[in-house]
Amino acid sequence: MKLGLHISNFTWPDGPAALAPTLAEIASAADEAGFERISVMDHVWQIGVNGPPELDMLEAYTALGFLAAHTRRAKLLTLVTGVTYRDPGLLAKAVTTLDVLSGGRAILGIGAAWNEEESAGLGLFFPPTKERFERLEETLRICRQMFDGDETPFSGTHYRLTRLLNNPQPLAEPRVPILIGGGGEKKTLLLVAKYADACNLFPGPELQHKLDVLKQHCDTVGRDYDEIQKTVVYRFDVGERGEKVAGVIDDLRRLAAMGIAVVHGGVRDAWDTKRFEIFRDEIVPAAEAL
Template sequence: MKLGLMVSRFDWPGGCHAYGPTLGRIGQDAEQAGFSSLWMMDHFFQTPLNGPPEGDCLEAYTTLAFVAGQTRSLRLGTMVSGVTHRHPGVLVKTVTTLDVLSGGRAALGVGASWFEEEQRALGIPVLPLSERFERLEETLRIAHRMWAGDESPFEGEHYRLDRPLNAPAALTRPHPPILVGGQGEKKTFRLIAQYADMCNFYEPPTPEMLAEKVKALPPDHPMRRGGGRDPFGMLRRKLAVLRERCDEYGRPWKELEKTTLGGVTLSRAGGPRTMTPAQAVERYGTLAELGIDHAVVEPSDLHRPGSLDLWAEVVAQLR
């Protein structure tokens, strides 16, 4: 079981002047603690889970490039890029550049988009869900073609690329891992089985998380479909359905890296809304038993020096 780190909030002391030094320290502390990856949400406005849209929100790929220069081993990616936010050829080129400059540490995280408020505000086309999935599949096809060095024209329903040239090539072989975000059992799971190297599920939410977080989300946000009385049971069922999709498309189950995203808070003694390192190890051990390979966590106090010290104990025990 590997642990990754998610950075999604920037309500840190010092404001803009502190962002660079704080992010550099977070990346270095994450490596020191033994984390395997660092992820940024790819949004332009702050999301409802983290505060009002006016809250500070850094652009993801610029930030990942900065973190790449401060670190040496972390896998770096977005969780996840909305497919309508960037042209697929430009997106693949961006991830390739990050991979080259980081020494082969980039990942492509991509999904069908959902945050219409930021899309309308910034003039990004707001498209029907069915079309977003069509564009997502074309983007995945384009990514595979460009990373395979195929420069022949691509003619899709929504995108046309006369010459999908991608030079220099990515360092990661055969290509940077592709993570498709989403938990839809029909469309999303099919795309994962056909095109992805990684998938992501919401970590089974605690009742406290459901009470505090879900009420702030838009009606169509996928987290609203999680939880319930048996959240681990729901994850178990989702994994079983995804495995069926992999079997349908001839995709070896072991090739697919299964990840979760969640927000556990650690404390030495435990208590209300926190877990001790031992309790966290037990929780992630349960996820590992279900088949999860990589748990991505969102500590609430990342800006605080020493905030990853307890997580280092968890990482060591999970390994």
């Protein structure tokens, strides 16, 4: 099992003036501690589970480019890109740029988008749910085609591209992985079975059921269920002095038994980078042994 660090809160003790060096220190510490991937949210306002919208928030792909320069090994992604925030040709180009400049470490994390409030606030396109899922499927097709170097024109219901030129091509082999976030059983998990290299789910009581639904979709479309990497979001609460480490490791063991390959989540007060020593010394080695 591998671990991922999710950075979703940028309101740190020394304020915006220290945000860049603090973010660099967090990313470097996580990279050195053995986190296999680092992600940010694709939001332009803070979301309710973390605090009011007025809290500090960075644009995702600019932030990932910064993280690429301050890490050496960790893969980089959004958890997850809102499909309506960027047209698919530009999105594929942004992810490819991240991949090339990071030495092949990009992952495309993507979903159907949900935050109507921030979209209305900043004038971002936000169609009804049905259309967002239609656009998500077309975007997945376009991105896969561009990552594969296929310049054939694309004509869909919502997007028409006359030449899918994407040079330079990504460095990732065999191509940039695509992760779809969300557990919707009729649409999202079907798209995972059809197009994705990985899924991202919540680790609650419904997790096994969601995995079973995904397997059913894989059987329906003729996809090998074991080809899809299963990941979950998680909140790493190790306690103030590491007193909760055993509980975290127990959770990881339970998730590994269900076939979860990556546990990906936030670390409380990540700006205090000494916390990553606990991961380096105890949690990462335990996870890798599962």
